[in-house]
Amino acid sequence: MLKEKGILFDVTLCIGCGSCYDACKEANNLPKTSEDFLKDHLSDNTFNVIEQYDDLYARKMCMHCNEPACESVCLVGAITKTSTGAVVYDADKCIGCRYCMQACPHKIPRYEWGTTTPRIRKCNMCAERVSNGLIPACAESCPNEATLYGDMDQLIAIAKRRLQENPDKYYQHIYGLEEAGGGHVLVLSPVPFEQLGYIPELPKESMPEFTKRAMEKIPSVVVGGGIFLGGMYWLTKRKNQIAKEERSKNEN
Amino acid sequence: MKIKNINVSEILKPTFWKITSVIIVIVGLFSTYFRFTQGLGATTNLQDTVPWGLWIGFDFIGVGLAAAGFTIAATVHIFNMHKYEPLVRPAILTAFLGYSVVVCLLVVDLGRPEHFYHPLYMWNIHSVMFEITWCLICYSTVLLLEFAPVVLEKFNIKAPIKILKAISIPVVIIGVLFSTLHQSSFGSLYLIVPGKLHPLWYSSLLPVHFYVSCIAAGLSMIIFESFLIARGLTKEEGFQNTGLKMNILSGAAFAVLIALIAGLLLKIYDFIDSGKLYLLTIPSTETYLFYLEILLGTIAPIYLLSHKKLRENKKWLYITSICVISGLILNRINVSITGLAASSGVSYFPSFDEISITLMLIVLAIFAFRLVAKNFAVFITEEHEHSVSEKDIAKTKPITIS
Numbered sequence A: 001m002l003k004e005k006g007i008l009f010d011v012t013l014c015i016g017c018g019s020c021y022d023a024c025k026e027a028n029n030l031p032k033t034s035e036d037f038l039k040d041h042l043s044d045n046t047f048n049v050i051e052q053y054d055d056l057y058a059r060k061m062c063m064h065c066n067e068p069a070c071e072s073v074c075l076v077g078a079i080t081k082t083s084t085g086a087v088v089y090d091a092d093k094c095i096g097c098r099y100c101m102q103a104c105p106h107k108i109p110r111y112e113w114g115t116t117t118p119r120i121r122k123c124n125m126c127a128e129r130v131s132n133g134l135i136p137a138c139a140e141s142c143p144n145e146a147t148l149y150g151d152m153d154q155l156i157a158i159a160k161r162r163l164q165e166n167p168d169k170y171y172q173h174i175y176g177l178e179e180a181g182g183g184h185v186l187v188l189s190p191v192p193f194e195q196l197g198y199i200p201e202l203p204k205e206s207m208p209e210f211t212k213r214a215m216e217k218i219p220s221v222v223v224g225g226g227i228f229l230g231g232m233y234w235l236t237k238r239k240n241q242i243a244k245e246e247r248s249k250n251e252n
Numbered sequence B: 001m002k003i004k005n006i007n008v009s010e011i012l013k014p015t016f017w018k019i020t021s022v023i024i025v026i027v028g029l030f031s032t033y034f035r036f037t038q039g040l041g042a043t044t045n046l047q048d049t050v051p052w053g054l055w056i057g058f059d060f061i062g063v064g065l066a067a068a069g070f071t072i073a074a075t076v077h078i079f080n081m082h083k084y085e086p087l088v089r090p091a092i093l094t095a096f097l098g099y100s101v102v103v104c105l106l107v108v109d110l111g112r113p114e115h116f117y118h119p120l121y122m123w124n125i126h127s128v129m130f131e132i133t134w135c136l137i138c139y140s141t142v143l144l145l146e147f148a149p150v151v152l153e154k155f156n157i158k159a160p161i162k163i164l165k166a167i168s169i170p171v172v173i174i175g176v177l178f179s180t181l182h183q184s185s186f187g188s189l190y191l192i193v194p195g196k197l198h199p200l201w202y203s204s205l206l207p208v209h210f211y212v213s214c215i216a217a218g219l220s221m222i223i224f225e226s227f228l229i230a231r232g233l234t235k236e237e238g239f240q241n242t243g244l245k246m247n248i249l250s251g252a253a254f255a256v257l258i259a260l261i262a263g264l265l266l267k268i269y270d271f272i273d274s275g276k277l278y279l280l281t282i283p284s285t286e287t288y289l290f291y292l293e294i295l296l297g298t299i300a301p302i303y304l305l306s307h308k309k310l311r312e313n314k315k316w317l318y319i320t321s322i323c324v325i326s327g328l329i330l331n332r333i334n335v336s337i338t339g340l341a342a343s344s345g346v347s348y349f350p351s352f353d354e355i356s357i358t359l360m361l362i363v364l365a366i367f368a369f370r371l372v373a374k375n376f377a378v379f380i381t382e383e384h385e386h387s388v389s390e391k392d393i394a395k396t397k398p399i400t401i402s
């Protein structure tokens, strides 16, 4: 099995050059959507954006969750997690219910509203490039190593080391390590993450857990309910019968 | 079985409702055409931040209001309270048509409607949507089985009726179980969005809230329907037995009262348990909508129904049923649309096409209801089921179309 891979994005190293934005567009054959990439937003033709917050830049993309909400809710299994950790999508299966968009805690998946054969669109961590032995286009294009691609355990170690070695430079938190159960995209920042538009206060447990707790009860509801209903049927019928017999007895 | 000579002039006689319905259906057909040829973006106000809109919201409402299909069937066939027999067939027909509307809307809403059959053989058992889809399929089949005898009766086909009668109790039980599952699962759909759905509505008990509220609203829907029919249609063919039977309706109203109280207690428990009471004092659109929902849909009806006099009074019972139904509509819209508006950051209002397709399906469902009621013995008396009377008019008269 392939080792799990991921991306580490370090806000302190990002110079907002836009190379990753362009590389992503090129790798995915996406048309131009904006004159100024800093003003662009995620859409069916943009899987990766760089947002400017004063002199800081923040990348937004699919976080490739460990237990993706989008994958768990997709009724036909059109979204899957590969052995490298990338969360990928199969348009041939998708029926277009858009539950994945509703469910994603990071509000990532976008839809091709403009066509009659729409697809869900989002970053797939360059799954095709990776299977051809390349690394994701964004990581390859970054001139400043702000975006790193590598083995998850190594990335986590690097991130931890950076936090430890430069406690003044970093806000002491690795975003994406535990958010919504954690994922394969980690972010380091000098300021609290909500200041950079990352969604704060996500639960530590994975999102599918919330549903699982309810779904787990289904078998007992079915069995318990079936027994209850069957029992009630038998009981009330018997009661009616007895009442009837009583009545006819009294009449006699 | 011959088709009665269709009285063309009778069908074409213009009335206000006929004209309105025809216009709605024609406009709706155009919208449907645009929807399928232009795509969702051009015809709806849905967008990346609002992936679900009126159609999904209406599905929640339709399924909730069709809940009498299983509650009444259970009351009569499982709990053997045969007093409510006359409500069974209208409730099942209502449920079946309600579900038909829901299924049509679901398909219209799909981005790839031509892939609608995929869930049949592509399975993800962890998805609530998957469970709902299968429950909808199975429960619609149950409703068909439950209604089939009515149709077969008319054509005097006896053999299958016998079989259906023999399996009727297991079928009803299965129907109740499937209903329980999917009614509550519509609430479970939102369990995965704790950060998005407003905390006034988000709760780990969402499925239970949905289940309890659909019981009250489904019964209210049947009460409401009985009033409408008694008012407007009793004189029509097929609606002979539709005079109001207040003892039955107020009995059902009592069940509504119990369900509402249970729902309210559950809400209170939920708010205290998860420490959400402070939310009630924060002035915001959501808070006002929440109050409206609770006051109109729960508190007012509980007050009205708890007076025996009012419960047995036609006018008040009618008003109460409208309150409970409005409460459910508000609740489902709050959960599926308004409760998510703040987190999506945009306000959504359905587009013309979204509204017109929805209206068209409602009109068609009402039309179908009348058509079926005219031709089949939907409205029967209490004794009917047990002593199948040959005199029954609807059963022996020929098919009519109008």
Ligand code: SF4
Binding pocket: A061, A062, A063, A064, A065, A068, A069, A070, A071, A087, A103, A104, A105, A106, A107, A108, A109, A122, A183
């Ligand atoms: S961030 Fe959203 S789209 Fe990406 S894997 Fe997680 S749940 Fe899926």
Ligand code: SF4
Binding pocket: A073, A074, A075, A076, A077, A078, A079, A089, A093, A094, A095, A096, A097, A098, A099, A100, A101, A120
């Ligand atoms: S829109 Fe497609 S990928 Fe997303 S949940 Fe629905 S079927 Fe799955």
Ligand code: SF4
Binding pocket: A013, A014, A015, A016, A017, A018, A019, A020, A021, A050, A057, A059, A138, A141, A142, A143, A144, A145, A146, A147
């Ligand atoms: S290529 Fe690297 S430095 Fe340039 S915007 Fe992207 S992450 Fe930042």
